[in-house]
Amino acid sequence: MPASYAYLGPEGTFTEVALRTLPEAATRELIPYVSVQSALDAVRVGEAEAAFVPIENSVEGGITTTLDELVAGTPLMIYREVLLSITFALLVRPGTKLSDVKTVTAHPAAQPQVRNWLKTHLPDAVWESAASNADGARLVQEGRYDAAFAGEFAAARYGLEPLETGIHDAENAQTRFVLVGRPARPAAPTGADKTSVVLWQRDDHPGGLRDLLGEFATRGINLMLLQSRPTGAGIGNYCFCVDAEGHISDRRMAEALMGLKRICLQVRYLGSYPRADVRPGEVRPPFPGTSDEEFVGAADWVARCQDGRF
């Protein structure tokens, strides 16, 4: 069996396009799964080496299905991330004119990203949800709807034509995808890395969350995502999915995670992996006093003090 990557299918969606930007995807068999849950389960049971799923979107925020899967169940780890700009094409059967379009379809997640465009260009069109954008294109091919919003790349596969391209209500609309595998040693730091963890508070008191975030802030670590997710214990009970700048092998990050381990009820480490938004040379330098050298120097100094050698 060749090494395989599971991904959120079907074929011809933005997820597949994003996955194919990873060099390592070229040497793997890529297998579409019907849901985020089934793709991640394929990794958990050893059916796939890794799974590739969306995790964050600049319009909708954290993708809760994915976060909830990573928060619970057998631990998994993130190894890679990919950022993909999302713009839609309006796909139609050859010959269809814009004035012919009475019904449109796409995955429900596409709707907030094309709502204004629809209001301006097709105010009377009826929207019907499809299981995926690719599935919407297939339903247009079959004549069930007049047009589908999907990636322009999906047109050829379904014998459709892009009537309009570059459709996006929000500027800079992007989706972030992650490659998730079973826990192992994280890859070495690249100089532009991100660390993901899930934090559960020990109890609920004024300043509780402020104190958790203080473990990062005290070490000069910037946060990139803080998404609360229900623990299932009723309204108001949340754990926190956090993405922080840096790698677990950075002294400042290791010390922050130790601090969190001490004060949290539970910490789940989700991995340290290269950032997709910047290259190593573009990362701002550590906040004053938080470089590895300064951590090492400070530890030496305390040791000398303990030894009476200051």
Added chain:
Amino acid sequence: MPASYAYLGPEGTFTEVALRTLPEAATRELIPYVSVQSALDAVRVGEAEAAFVPIENSVEGGITTTLDELVAGTPLMIYREVLLSITFALLVRPGTKLSDVKTVTAHPAAQPQVRNWLKTHLPDAVWESAASNADGARLVQEGRYDAAFAGEFAAARYGLEPLETGIHDAENAQTRFVLVGRPARPAAPTGADKTSVVLWQRDDHPGGLRDLLGEFATRGINLMLLQSRPTGAGIGNYCFCVDAEGHISDRRMAEALMGLKRICLQVRYLGSYPRADVRPGEVRPPFPGTSDEEFVGAADWVARCQDGRF
């Protein structure tokens, strides 16, 4: 025109049941709207006095459609909240047995709350999404599906029978609803109140969010919800919807909001309103040093010091 409340329809959903628990609903005309957006727009344009919509769910977390509507556009204010325990009934046409059920339907939000029950009791049933739980019940009445998950109260309206009741995967599954109106003076404090605000950071730096939360923590104010929502400016750009214990007329809350107003790029006040989870007598006393009396006493002391009268 009688005073009317818009609510997320159709009739016969959990939202209507929750709305009818409010005494003031008895004297208003209750008008169902097809979406959260349209219900809130009815308030914005003066078509309705207030709108009643879901805002938080113990399984899915903050309801992003509602939060995004409150974050953007013409400011609105929350006046009341209602907590409703959510358990589903499996509604069927009279005479249907569990073994006859091959297809089931409900609103997509119901799925994570009945998934385990389905796996155990109807592992082979095919799931199809409906526009609402009430609409699912209607489709069962019409014979399009065999069974619908909906509130037991919906059975009579659609000539159906509850085959099973009390279905819920998560214990304590609750949804929180809010009554939203145009901005006005908030109701007087009851002693058990909640204040909602939206916070935008001035810039992105280590400790930025910790400092915002510190404005609450420093005054002994507990947070009940912190939900990040994309600002639309691309991945990693978030504002924060915060629910905090207390009323804007409490000295500690007023001072915290002043602190946030000083350090945030923008603060949107969403209202102070009675908590639905506890009664006034059940609220824990203010954190030491944060009662109104202590704030007044401390202000007097500083004034005396400034005056040389300590």
